[in-house]
Amino acid sequence: MDTYIRPSDDVLREAATPSALFIPAISPPSERTLTDERALPLLSIVRLLDRAGEALGRDKSGAHRHIQIAAALLRAQSESNSAQRGRLPGTGRRALAPWQVDRATRFIDANLQKKITISDVAALTRLSASHFSRAFRATVGEAPHAYIMRRRVERAQRLIRVTNQPLVEIALECGFADQAHLTKLFRRVVGICPGAWRRMQGGDTRQLAA
Numbered sequence: 001m002d003t004y005i006r007p008s009d010d011v012l013r014e015a016a017t018p019s020a021l022f023i024p025a026i027s028p029p030s031e032r033t034l035t036d037e038r039a040l041p042l043l044s045i046v047r048l049l050d051r052a053g054e055a056l057g058r059d060k061s062g063a064h065r066h067i068q069i070a071a072a073l074l075r076a077q078s079e080s081n082s083a084q085r086g087r088l089p090g091t092g093r094r095a096l097a098p099w100q101v102d103r104a105t106r107f108i109d110a111n112l113q114k115k116i117t118i119s120d121v122a123a124l125t126r127l128s129a130s131h132f133s134r135a136f137r138a139t140v141g142e143a144p145h146a147y148i149m150r151r152r153v154e155r156a157q158r159l160i161r162v163t164n165q166p167l168v169e170i171a172l173e174c175g176f177a178d179q180a181h182l183t184k185l186f187r188r189v190v191g192i193c194p195g196a197w198r199r200m201q202g203g204d205t206r207q208l209a210a
Helices: 009-016 034-055 060-080 100-110 119-122 129-140 144-164 168-172 178-190 195-202
Strands: none
Touching: 009 034, 009 119, 060 100, 060 129, 060 144, 100 119, 100 129, 100 144, 119 129, 119 178, 144 168, 144 178, 144 195, 168 178, 168 195, 178 195
């Protein structure tokens, strides 16, 4: 027997709100049937994959982002339909529901320049911090802290590519403690320092501090 946890109307309305990052515009629900509500994340997955295909040739990090969230939503949807109530099939580990993945990742992306605590994100999904951390890792494939750091690096990549801001300003705008912190995490995620990466993108040579 399939299991499905119906989120509140407020959550469904929030999930239906367009996101500049990855969620397409979907009309707010009124008297949606259970089938309609199941279709909401599936529509998002299809459109995410379409966007990934469009971005692949010009923005590989953006395409990767779309694919990762689509995969997370698909895993979460699979979990909600699993006969093993509240657990990932074959793993025994609890997973996040699609609305929880959506709410958590939206919050993280909207607050990258600020301090983000796991407790703050967990509260949005109505879970304890420890439960959320385990479920997030089981669903998305990486721990919340690692996910936040990677998203900060990806935002830094975007700013480096499209602006001539000094790296110290980009570091602060992306939530890093300072330029050295940016450089350390950037090198870990991308493989080279941000200054060298900027040169590869043809950025302003006056702003190439590593």
